[in-house]
Amino acid sequence: MTTDLRRLVVVGASLAGLRAVEAARRAGFTGSITLIGAERSAPYDRPPLSKALLRADAPASVSPFHTEEHLRTELGVDLRCGAPATGLDIDHRRVLVGADRVDYDGLIIATGAAANAWPLGAGVPGVHPLRTAVDALAIRAALDAGKRVAVIGAGFIGSEVASAARARDLPVTVIEAAPQPLTRSVGPSVADVLTGLHRSAGVDLRVGTQVTEVHQNASGVTGLTLGDGNYLPAELVVLGIGARPATGWLRDSGLALHRDGGVLVDATLATRAPGVYAAGDVAHAPLSVFDDEVVRLEHWTSAAEQGAAAARHLLDPDTARPLQTVPYFWSDWHGHRLQFVGVPTADEARVIRPEPEQFLALYRRGDRVVGAFTVNGQREIMRYRRHIVGHAPFEDALAEAGAHDRAAV
Amino acid sequence: MRIVADIGQCEGLGMCEAMAPDIFEVGPEGHVVIHDASPDESRRQDLQAAVDACPVLALTMQD
Ligand SMILES: Cc1cc2nc3c(=O)[nH]c(=O)nc-3n(C[C@H](O)[C@H](O)[C@H](O)COP(=O)(O)OP(=O)(O)OC[C@H]3O[C@@H](n4cnc5c(N)ncnc54)[C@H](O)[C@@H]3O)c2cc1C
Ligand code: SF4
Numbered sequence: 001m002t003t004d005l006r007r008l009v010v011v012g013a014s015l016a017g018l019r020a021v022e023a024a025r026r027a028g029f030t031g032s033i034t035l036i037g038a039e040r041s042a043p044y045d046r047p048p049l050s051k052a053l054l055r056a057d058a059p060a061s062v063s064p065f066h067t068e069e070h071l072r073t074e075l076g077v078d079l080r081c082g083a084p085a086t087g088l089d090i091d092h093r094r095v096l097v098g099a100d101r102v103d104y105d106g107l108i109i110a111t112g113a114a115a116n117a118w119p120l121g122a123g124v125p126g127v128h129p130l131r132t133a134v135d136a137l138a139i140r141a142a143l144d145a146g147k148r149v150a151v152i153g154a155g156f157i158g159s160e161v162a163s164a165a166r167a168r169d170l171p172v173t174v175i176e177a178a179p180q181p182l183t184r185s186v187g188p189s190v191a192d193v194l195t196g197l198h199r200s201a202g203v204d205l206r207v208g209t210q211v212t213e214v215h216q217n218a219s220g221v222t223g224l225t226l227g228d229g230n231y232l233p234a235e236l237v238v239l240g241i242g243a244r245p246a247t248g249w250l251r252d253s254g255l256a257l258h259r260d261g262g263v264l265v266d267a268t269l270a271t272r273a274p275g276v277y278a279a280g281d282v283a284h285a286p287l288s289v290f291d292d293e294v295v296r297l298e299h300w301t302s303a304a305e306q307g308a309a310a311a312r313h314l315l316d317p318d319t320a321r322p323l324q325t326v327p328y329f330w331s332d333w334h335g336h337r338l339q340f341v342g343v344p345t346a347d348e349a350r351v352i353r354p355e356p357e358q359f360l361a362l363y364r365r366g367d368r369v370v371g372a373f374t375v376n377g378q379r380e381i382m383r384y385r386r387h388i389v390g391h392a393p394f395e396d397a398l399a400e401a402g403a404h405d406r407a408a409v
Numbered sequence: 410m411r412i413v414a415d416i417g418q419c420e421g422l423g424m425c426e427a428m429a430p431d432i433f434e435v436g437p438e439g440h441v442v443i444h445d446a447s448p449d450e451s452r453r454q455d456l457q458a459a460v461d462a463c464p465v466l467a468l469t470m471q472d
Contacts, residue, residue: 300464378421378435
């Protein structure tokens with residue numbers, strides 16, 4: 001390690017921040033590490049919040065990746081939870097936390113994303129976003145109480161909440177403003193099959209409509225009026241309307257931000273400010289494998305990968321190389337595993353197997369394969385990833401799909 | 410160096426297979442199958458990448 005860096009500060013105590021800390025220690029960094037987090041708890045995992053944690057038999061609390069004790073003693077972290085950073089001074093290399101100042105030689109920004117606000121339902125009891133453990137436990141309690149559920153937005157998180165409600169046999173309505181769910185993440189031809197998965201599981205899916213009014217009584221939300229005039233009774237309303245980068249604290253820092261507020265970094269995750277890197281849901285980075293398309297991913301694997309890489313690159317900039325990230329996410333709907341690898345921005349999304357329970361679509365950009373989407377395709381999805389990362393021709397991925405089908409019969 | 414998978418944890422998400430396809434594979438039951446549990450020291454980086462990439466922390470490396 002070629003560094004005279006003594007003080008590492010990581011802002012954002014979740015997946016990307018934790019992976020940065022772990023990677024720094026693994027690389028032999030012996031200086032001080034301060035981990036600043038807005039939430040009260042030590043870093044924990046988010047994907048289970050909309051999956052296992054909503055089940056009737058789920059544990060009553062969310063356990064962190066590591067105990068605070070472990071973070072302090074094993075990883076030598078000065079952990080400051082429940083204390084959001086409020087400002088950044090890049091000239092003096094200093095993070096502001098309220099009235100406190102934390103000086104750094106190297107800084108990793110990993111403040112992720114926060115659920116979008118929904119002004120119509122602001123302050124109404126029973127209306128919940130789903131981003132944190134606190135949110136998830138509140139939603140779980142409402143499901144336990146057998147409330148009627150409405151989900152705003154048929155994205156991945158909203159769809160998982162709908163699945164959790166149906167698994168408990170509760171009626172659930174999903175309200176989606178777009179004509180189809182998830183068009184932006186998977187493309188229109190694939191969005192169709194997703195609609196089918198919801199409908200056959202008994203989800204009342206209302207597309208192309210919006211909520212116009214939220215009704216409430218003294219104990220909270222009672223129902224919603226939709227744009228088409230229909231009234232929908234519901235005592236639990238879950239918001240699945242996306243998240244935006246949590247960068248309010250960077251507004252006056254002079255750091256270059258994307259128009260959505262995310263932090264712009266290069267392919268090694270460096271910002272233009274000296275000693276400052278960003279990783280995870282907060283960062284807009286070019287994808288070297290995909291023509292340097294700049295994207296802000298909100299996926300577990302890239303947040304983990306970027307967190308670790310940001311720390312390694314910060315400590316040893318000479319060895320920094322562009323990340324070879326291939327976006328990947330999974331989601332669980334009604335007992336089916338959905339997986340997407342690559343990017344959906346393609347010239348064509350070709351449906352190879354249309355059956356919803358063993359669906360496969362491959363995405364073509366020019367003559368190369370850039371993405372694959374499967375339902376229950378655990379055994380094959382990573383084979384397509386290999387073709388994608390190797391810039392393979394679309395034909396090769398088609399041949400792979402054919403080979404898989406022959407092996408399956 | 411040994412690699413151990415907690416099959417109870419593994420959800421067959423396949424990231425380990427993506428990092429080192431000759432060592433890991435998602436098998437017919439939808440769980441990881443390890444083809445070589447004590448790979449050569451030269452593979453340490455690949456194995457660490459697989460351990461780090463597993464979204465349910467099902468893999469551990471033992472020296
Ligand atoms: C319910 C849910 C389900 C998901 N399911 C999946 C899935 O199935 N598959 C998948 O690939 N991905 C999934 N994701 C996405 C995945 O969890 C995220 O990509 C990942 O958590 C990003 O990690 P991060 O550390 O970059 O950001 P985050 O996890 O958003 O963490 C950022 C942290 O920074 C803190 N923070 C914010 N502002 C400040 C501040 N000013 N000062 C200090 N701290 C601050 C926040 O409180 C938070 O703790 C899911 C996400 C959610 C919410
Ligand atoms: S990455 Fe983890 S969950 Fe996925 S197959 Fe490998 S061990 Fe299982």
